[in-house]
Amino acid sequence: DGRVEGGMIPKVQSCIGALEGGVGRAHIIDGRRRHSIILELCTHAGIGTELAHE
Secondary structure, eight states: OOOOOTTHHHHHHHHHHHHHTTOSEEEEOOTTSTTHHHHHHHSSSOSSEEEEOO
16 A cells, blocks of 8 residues: 555665665565575566665
């Protein structure tokens, strides 16, 4: 529903800071899940949340 709550707030704030600093895209993924970075970056569906400039 587009809301950011609880523990996601600092994660999203960090992503926004990275985007404002010139990064093209930022991803939030669950590092506890095995191979999560590969699944996020190398699959069409991904498993996390991607933030990017429009």
